[in-house]
Amino acid sequence: MTALSPQFLPEHGAAVPRSVLLPDGTPRPGVVPSLDDDQVVAALELMLLSRAFDEKAFSLQRQGRFGTFSPVHGQEASVVGSAFAVEPGHDWIVPQYRELPALLRHGLPLESFMQTFMGDPRGGAIPPGVNLLPIQIGLAAQLPQAVGLAWGRRLRGDDAVVLVYVGDGASSEGDFHEACNLAGVLRAPVVFLLQNNGWAISTPRSRQSAAATLAARAPGYGFPGVLVDGNDLLAVHAVVAEAVTRARAGDGPTLVESLTYRVGAHNTADDPSRYVPGDALREWQERDPLSRVRGYLRARGSWDDEREIHAAERIRARIDAAVRVVESTPPPGAPALFDHVSAQLSDRQRRQRADLLAQPETT
Template structure:
């Protein structure tokens, strides 16, 4: 027994620097996910209509991309079917100058941001590492390694603030990504620097086959925010209106200098992890069926109908627009791309290193020997031939 533990002894208070500097109560998320649809809340009819059109288009995009995978036009596709409300809302709350940092499952968010659907699938087709110009729509490269893009989002947001730019970075990650060290580092840096960053965790129940209960013992993923001194918000991820409102508030807070917010959207991955996954090995049909009753498209249609806003013209218009998008995507993906292997050395460094030039020369020689001629493979000191898509 130490002196401090003896009866009647006085345990001194810790120095002021060790004491909590933030009241944790305002940072805590609600006990239940925030909802708007079906609650009678006041909602903008135009916003509801826009969300509906985008979610319907997103559902069609997911189905078309899945079909292209089965046809061999895509190497792999991580579907976001069932998560369309999160994907669409994340894109819609951003201004043109803001940045979106998607994970590998978030091609739909990139498309909702305005990107050509075929370009968004370039990586998954195996054409190019990214397949699009990140600066055109301010969409960072799709991140296949879990959570590695989160510190990048924080760094960009911090740099923008230092430059005086009115920019917010919204970073998307799955529940599995919250088990990575990059998630911790990003949240910690964002909180300390008060960067204009919004973290959207799409909790779809599984990290491939690992359920959330085997990843964390926290009351919710939103509760993790408190440990960093960041507000945590818990929202129904299938309620498009609720996700849009919560993310809008987080983006506005970040833009006003209030710092980062961690938003956990509780949703569900209806399809398998990818076409290479057999989801029946770790979850039952009853579980999937229960979530289908809480489908984001159905929730919006029910809300619009209850408000007298959904008619045949709106429903048919949304579906026709989705079908036109799917037809254009099919046409683009059915074209065989013309890719120059020498394009491997483009966009690696602003100025090629000696080692990169040596590797390029070696590949050029191998290609010329294989073709039996001196084909035009160039130096590729600038852009690759064609549009690289």
């Protein structure tokens, strides 16, 4: 009798996250950064914009001027580092809803994003040439779509890569499995960027999966997985850039688990003090992704207090200008209910529209 012992054990899924920068921004010895200093400065400014926008959006929400909004706070390196690994106008980004700086990098106007979170349907409009699918509120629903998009671009004969975002919570959805499975079968040019920020509202990562890492699921789908320090801009960029290169070369998908932390609330309606342990939060606040990039650039003479002040001024001006634009835009009227519902309204919808517009309250 031969013992039937398993070949695949849970401990095989453990890994040390790939990293480039130490927490103070010092590069690990022998590592060559995958971005030059100008690119890192541009990335830092986008991270600063994201952080400033989080604060502004919370403040506007508290004043009743903004809707329910999910901040990026803590995940800026993860979002920006990955977005810098794909080419705007050629590659595609498929978001969940917590990736504002990636959307801006890919060309979405800040005003559109704001309109969406202010309850204006016109915010959903994505300008031509901006390769984004809409923000996705239904968790993990974007993943099968991203695989189809990647497959379709290949069928159309271009070498575009699709970068799709998902979180640790949404990775428990059936759509996650179905998308990864199909991507593996098709060798689709897609990069799954799984941002493990520790929390799905109040549910900790440990209650989503018993697996040591989520990246370790990838071999089960027939493609590689990578665990990366998600608070390390250069590490995220390097890993995703490698995955993009593989995808573009026809070598198929990669699952990148970006290990980061949701330092802020799930959204403006959430009170994380009810469930996030204070010591974990403090520990992650000390690993702030922005400080790490600042430390790196300062040591190279590419960042200083003066540049920080100027960047902050530019960012404030950009955000304030966007607020002015969206707040001075006349609100959508009742006809907007029917705009873009279908190529042509049915007779019944036309009648409904006329009836609605005839109501005194809608005129």
